[in-house]
Amino acid sequence: MINTILESISSPRDIKKLPADQLERLCAEIRSFLVDTVSVTGGHLASNLGTVELTVALHKVFDLPQDKIIWDVGHQSYTHKILTGRREAFHTLRQKGGISGFPRPSESEYDAFIGGHSSTSISAAIGLCAANRLKGRDDHVIAVIGDGAFTGGMAYEALNNAGKNIDNLIVILNYNEMSISKNVGGFARYLAARRSNPNYLKMKERVEKLLDHTPLIGRHLKETLQTSKSAIKNLLYHSTFFEDFGFIYLGPIDGHNLPELITTLEDAKRRKKPVLVHVDTVKGKGYSFAEENPGAFHGISKFDVDTGLPNAIQEECYSQVAGRVLTEMAETDSRICAVTAAMKYGTGLQDFAHAYRDRFYDVGIAEQHAMTFCAGLAASGLVPVFAVYSSFLQRAFDQIIHDAAIEPQHVVLAVDRAGIVGEDGETHQGIFDVSFLSMVPGIVIDSPCGFWELELCLRRAVKQESGVVAVRYPRGTENTAIPWPEKEYPYFRFGEGADALIVTYGRLSEEAYFARRTLAEAGISVDFLKITRLVPVADEIYEICKQYQHVLFYEEGIRNGGLGQLLLNGLYERGFDGKFQLHAIDGFVPHGKIYELLADLELDRAAMIRDVKMLQ
Helix, strand or coil, X not given: CXXXXXXXXXXXXXXXXXXXXXXXXXXXXXXXXXXXXXXXXXXXXXXXXXXXXXXXXXXXXXXXXXXXXXXXXXXXXXXXXXXXXXXXXXXXXXXXXXXXXXXXXXXXXXXXXXXXXXXXXXXXHHHHHHHHHHHCCCCCEEEEEECCHHHCXXXXXXXXXXXXXXXXXXXXXXXXXXXXXXXXXXXXHHHHHHHCCCCHHHHHHHHHHHHHCCCCCHHHHHHHHHHCCCHHHHHHHCCCHHHHCCCEEEEEEECCCHHHHHHHHHHHHHHCCCXXXXXXXXXXXXXXXXXXXXXXXXXXXXXXXXXXXXXCCCCCCHHHHHHHHHHHHHHHCCCEEEEECCCCCCCCCHHHHHHCHHHEEECCCCHHHHHHHHHHHHHCCCEEEEEEEHHHHHHHHHHHHHHHHCCCCCEEEEEECCECCCCCCCCCCECCHHHHHHCCCCCEEECCCCHXXXXXXXXXXXXXXXXXXXXXXXXXXXXXXXCCCCCCCCEEEECCCCCEEEEEECCHHHHHHHHHHHHHHCCCCCEEEEECEEECCCHHHHHHXXXXXEEEEEEEEECCCCHHHHXXXXXXXXXXXXXXXXXXXXXXXXXXXXXXXXXXXXXXXXXXXXXXHCCC
């Protein structure tokens, strides 16, 4: 028996049948469903609560899957998933074998393009529009992009190409003043000014209505004004930034007013030209705790619905330790600057930002700019530390080589979320950084496995090293049960004289430690080499490995170009005649809990124990 409107929705076709009053009730039911479900699974809550009415309106007006919706970043697409046949599976959100927290075309025909990283939607939408034209189709393509994503340069590259000869493209600018942290920069101020002037659209409507009723030349003049950059247009419309790019601008409108949303989207659909619809929304809408603190509810673990508090005690994590260490060093070294790409809280820099405002720079979602900006700071004698997630650092690869490494400039990369990150899946797993960074001439890469070692590596990176230095560390907390020796840099060997040697680095050092201990209890001897300085590889590491008949290398990173291949190549160049087993990652890693994924990848202690036993 169907008890709610939401239970009656299995596809966008069902939404089109609903009258206006039931659409409002549907939105309320979706909000309750989101809060209840995400409180159990964890996920991105605030951003999805803010786009409920917008999503319902899009499904009401457009014809999916013929029309395409591309969600920028994608963490605001939960309502879209619920309305496109995935409601009953929604309790598996971000769980192993369940539905993704981001759009995935392989998951549903209603997901037009993969999402996970920022500022890509307009470019993809233009591509789909161009393909429609070549195929003789007149379907609409809608890119939904937040004002946070508009701090990324790729969005402007796309705008520059979108306003000419592209039909049936609609860009929805979802303005909520936030990405994860508060948005920064000139564009954020521009949109804030637009938001404070809601009469703009009414002014345009009055001018266009007047022109529609002007005999002979009125309609022609209206069409000319909509796409021109003339002084007359500026005089009548005071045209927007977007209109100068060739878009028809509609807005700003209330993103929680369903009738206004539907009317405006229908207007945009009729235009047949590039249209930008400016929608104002409230992040966390309808759930007081998320409205009051949207940053905390951007990406959240399990929580109590009645109190908004997390169910588990939040232990200190690597990000917080890195932020604390940088803040401490900055107290006695005025050269140290901290840079982030819209991730002040995610990378633990909030205390640094508060203590040293003049040396803290949030550049928005713009990793390319951040890297070259750091190189500019370094060229002037400062020591910039760019705190960035591993998967987001990928977008700054050219700048690392060209702007920082060639000279070289002393830039420290605090590479957060290195390795498997878990529930966010393929788009966020930090498995490529060692591979692409290790090929940069002159770079230094450290991979600590505990808090004290992270502090040691950061202090060395800032004070003792030169050129580009990357310190990579995992998501989460350390295992305090392991008695790591405190003088092990840049490597440390546990045991000496066995036939087999386990070699690894970073978080997998914990797995290797316990694997060795379990094997010893079973009477099986194996030594363990934990590497902290990954690149350049110390000559002593090669000499140690050459002493063993069997070397088993485990890497929480992509196989091709990783440290394992680098070490293997160096060993055989030095005459190694033993056997080398390389256990690493060979493809993209789906979503799931970290321990589940490590087990599936055969990189956990159980796999290490099995592999060593097979040598007996």
